[in-house]
Amino acid sequence: MRAIGLMSGTSMDGIDVALIESDGETVSRFGPAAxxxxxxxxxxxxxxxxxxxxxxxxxxxxxxxxxxxxxxxxRLHAQAVRAFLAANGLDAGTIDVVGFHGQTILHRPERRLTVQIGDGAVLARALGIRVVCDFRAADVAAGGQGAPLVPVYHRALARVLDRPHPIAVLNVGGVANVTFLDGVPDPYACDTGPGNALIDDFMRERNGEGRDPAGAYAARGRVDQEAVARVLAHPFFRMPPPKSLDRNDFRAWVAREAGLDACTMEDGAATLTAITAASIAAIVPHLPAPPRTWVVAGGGIHNATLMRMLAARLAPASVETADAVGWNADALEAQAFAFMAVRTLRGLPITFPTTTGVPTAMTGGIVIAP
Structure with a gap:
């Protein structure tokens, strides 16, 4: 099937669009992305x-x-798909399905509540293409965490990846999550803690930019190691998987424990970047084995300071970007929702007890005809 995936993540920087051809088990062709x-x-x-x-x-x-x-x-997702089709000389009639994640605005699995906005029926009519949406709700209703969802796609990619196992695929968006892969049938995964969200929010408050481009501010700053230790004392980091987060879960805790109000912008960026790196490394004792290879995707790969900190924290394992291993780091999640849309159409599971804690492997997503 030819499938388009759409992703608007918790960093809220834009809409990722990607085309793949897949049977829901493997990817036969990677198309363009934007x-x-x-x-x-x-x-x-x-x-x-x-x-x-x-x-x-x-x-x-x-x-x-x-x-x-x-x-x-x-409306913006419909515009993005139309622009994508036009830019790549594609006709809507040649697309079998669109996987539409929407925008997460609330994630409270402990209340069996997760909310993604975006009207799949309106999108299907606007595009004239079948849409699969609402991927998380069934998992949460069944008692799962509803996140992370992408591990089933990581598994498909890693099966043909020539790197030492075990492999950990790390996605650093607003929230960071990891997938552990070691040849077993079902992936093992969870959210690890904050990704870019704390850094982005701090920078928006300080300079209105909403991010630290390439980690340049953090590179010039001094890390407050005591603040990092106080933040990492949060019980979440000692919890075993499955576990997941809302984008804003750590805002109040970090504001209280890190005490960054009086620090410089550079020192604050450095300390928050170190918190993200340390919280990711804190998941290693909870994994079935220490990964030998880490493949990093998501917006975090563009933060050179974060990547350096991760390499130091995760040594002696190798740390590579998804681009370096031949994947498309920025399009990975959009590709994943295209892949999961195909799996939904085929009735294949997208979440597992080892990824979200759902009682049994289950499919998800609602199929909407145009």
Missing amino acids: TYAYTDAEAALLRTAIAAAQDLAERSARPGPVAQAEALTT
């Missing part, structure tokens, strides 16, 4: 919706800014 960036105003509305969603009691509730953000999310 990112369509959000404007500052669009990203601001998404952040407002996340703030408004914190008190939601039902998945279907759409208070004012949430409804506005959902309409915007759907």
